[in-house]
Amino acid sequence: MAAVAPDPPTPPDPPPARGAAPTGAVPHDDPAHRLGLALVCAAAEPALSGVLLLDLDPRLVDPVARVFGAVLTGADEPARPPLVLGAADRDEDLWTRTRIRGGEHGITVRTGPGPLTEGDDADGAPPLVVVPDLARLSVAGMRAAVQLLGADVVTVERGGPRRTVRPRARWLAVCRSADVGRVSRHLLDRFALRLSVAGLRLPAPGGALQEPGAAEAREALLAGLADTRRPASGRGIGPVSVDDAAIGRARDLLGPDAGVRRELALLRLARTLAALDGAPSASAGHTDDAARLIGVSVPQSAPERAESDPEPPGTGPEPAGPPGTLPERHGTGGGGRPRTRDGARALRDTGPAEGIGTAPGAAPSPAAGSPYPEDEPAAVRDAVPLSGPRRRTTGPVSTRGTVIGTRRATDLRDIAHVRTVREAAVHQRARRTERFTVSPVDLHSNVRAAAPERVLVLLLDHTCRAGDGNWPEVLAPFLQWAYTSRATVQVIEVGAADAADELRAGSFTARGVLDPRVPAALHRRAGRATPLAHGVELAAQALRRLLRRQGTGPAEAWLVVVTDGRGNVPLRAGHTGRTDGEVAAAGVEDAVEAASRIGAMDRTRLHVAVVDPGREPYGDLPYVLADRLGAIVVDGRRGPGTEAAGG
Structure with a gap:
């Protein structure tokens, strides 16, 4: 916002001029004050729900998000953590939320609103969505932003009943100016508030600036915004009109090729500033303040010269030259002398020649701090930025699936x-x-059947089941991932009481978690023998067959091993079906050796987790197995609070 006039030497201070910042003097060359005022405007006006920060230091993403959340709630701490979107988010993760619960009749699947749609109709502070890198946002996240930002009502129908919501969430996105050209223009236009914060350093309580990432930065910025914060109900700023002068000024500042969305965004920001200033309508001054806030250059109007002022030198009438010649202008830099043509008629020399046409030249670059760096002609863009990758469905690939x-x-x-x-x-x-x-x-x-894109391999050791163990609850995150991903499930069972051969592991493949054999495998009774080494070997063979397929292999696979690591059947006995005397620790050693083969597989697509039932003694065996597998360890004694499968 434009700074108000200097205070007169005698009190009281004059009131702020119309169109000035609601907090008094807010210097436009201070990125911290501009950022704070922009967040206040976004919290007060739902039409400004999208905030895009250019060139923000990555270490300041979390402090700025906390400040925005505190401004939305009107308190020093946000009511709930923000939703962070990245490159791995899918439509199933954003629009719907699937809950899997186990009961006496099997597994129950319920679908409800997702994190982008739940709570939008409730009262209270609007939720906050944070995108740390807009250029790396997934296609599902881009489509969600295009559909929700600036929309009054959205109808959602994805994997469940149709639901109509009113989006109230505020979006805070960060992107480098060099990467803006890779982002779709449809997505960029949805962010009404865009400003460059390169070199931002948040203020300290004492007034000096601190380095990025300082702990006191957030509290200091909140303290500096104490006068400008308003109760943010998410329902708008009230009836504030926009006069014709403000509309004309917006068109003059943005240019004729700016587009309607940019003009609307600038006018909505000007209207919000007028409302925070207490003005009944937004004027051209508020439009100038809004332009300065987001970084659009505002030309300074030339001061009017009084009639009594003497004319500056060089502006008076020029002396007449010879008949038939044009007067020579001074100070133009051209300096062309009059020359005679067609008798007494003189023409001015045009000066040095300039190239025309489509010859290559230096492309104009946007001004430093411009909120629209995508206007640079040399920006490289994706052909279809909001479309997912295409899959091949014809040719030899179609002859490699399972015959159904x-x-x-x-x-x-x-x-x-x-x-x-x-x-x-x-x-x-x-x-x-x-x-x-x-x-x-x-x-x-x-x-x-089409080749599966995602696969879940379950290795279940039934002999490690504790008396109060509840496997459906422990495995719920992995089963939910498999259900929402339409993943193929392969179950390898070890140590079941009703196994065909207790010295060997058994396996079956299901098209999904809703196959009746999957919940049945989670409730089998424990047997006597534990051919864990044979089960790990079967899992390694299954994963090797899946991952070595070129062009038809899964994009992502999870191996979940539920075991206490106590294998009392050596691998040789698992192959032959009979034992040769005492086994001692051979079964455990064979299982660890077989696990090392899985640890050397492609870890860009394969994720491994070991569920530890927490049995004593030898409680370190699951961790030894997880170390060879390169896996994470999940506490199997906990229920629905287990967080492991990030999918």
Whole structure:
């Protein structure tokens, strides 16, 4: 905002001029004060719900987010932590929330509102969404921002019943000016408040500036905003009009090619500043203050010269030259002399020649601190920035999935030979041919399931089940990830009482967690033998088959091992089905050695977790196994509070 006039030498101080900042003098060259006032405006006006900070130091993202949350709640601490969006967020994580609960009849799945839609209709402070790097935001997060920012009502229908919400959340995004060109213009236009905060240092309580990341920075900035903070109910700032002069001034400042969204954003900011100033309407002065706040250059109008002032030198009438010549102007830098053409008619020399056309030249760059760095012509953009990656569905890839049925063939690829012969055999008598004949109408091809994008491998050691253990609750985060990701589930069971061979591990593959065999495997009775080494080997073989497929392998896989590490069956016994005398610690050593093969696999797609049931003695065995697997350890004695599968 523009600083008010200097205080007169005699009190009292004059009231702030119309269009001045509501907090008195707010210097526009101070990034901390500009940032604070911008956050106040975003909290007071829902139409300014998107705030984009350019070139913010990464260490200041958390302090600024805490300040914004405190401004929204009107207290020193935010009511709830913000929702942080990054490159790994999916539509299932944002719009819906799936809760899986185990009961006596199996697993119950319930779908409710997600973090972007829950609580939007409730009263209280608006929620806060933080994007630490807008250029690396996932496609799902970009689409959510485009749909929610600036919208009055949004209808959500994703994986559940249709729900109509009124978005109240405020978005705080951070991006480097060099990366803005990679972001979609549709997404950038949704952020009404955009300002450059390069070199921002938050003020200290004593008035001096501190280095980024100081602990007292947030409290100091809140203290500095004590006079400007208003109760933020999220319902708007009240009836404040915008006069024609403010609209015309916005068009003059932004230029004819700015677009409607930029003009609306500037006018809404000017209206908010007028409301905070107590003015009944926004004037051209408020538009200038809004432009200075976000970093748009405001030209200074030339002072009017009084009639009695003498004319500056060089502005008086020029002496007449020879007949037929144009007067020579002084101070223009051209200095061209008059020359005669067509008799007595003289023309001015045009000076040095300048190139025209499409010759390469230096591209104009935006001014330093400009809120619109994407206007640079040399910016590189994605072709379809709001679209997800395409998957290949035709060609040889379509012949590698699991066969789930047959259909009448349209070509000679992937023929179902058994079904084709059966169809041909039915019509042999009617055809009355001496040899067995196959007609084109008899041809059938296989119907295959698509290759899974995500896989969950469960290794369940039933002999480690404690008397009060509840596996459905412990494994709920992983099962929820598999359900929302439509992941294929492979279950490897060790030490079950009803196993076909108690010295060997058993396994089965399910298309999803809703397969009845999955909840049944979580409630089996414990047996006597624990062929843990054989189970780890089966898990390694399954993961190796999945990850080595080029082009059809899963994009992400989880291996969850539920065991206490006490394997009393060596790997050789698991292969042969019989034991040779005493085993001692051979079963544990074989399991650890088999686990080291999994630890060397592709860790960009494979995540491993070991669920520790917390049994004594030998409570360190799960940690030894997790160290060889390269896995995280989850406390199996806790229930729904377990947090492990970040998906």
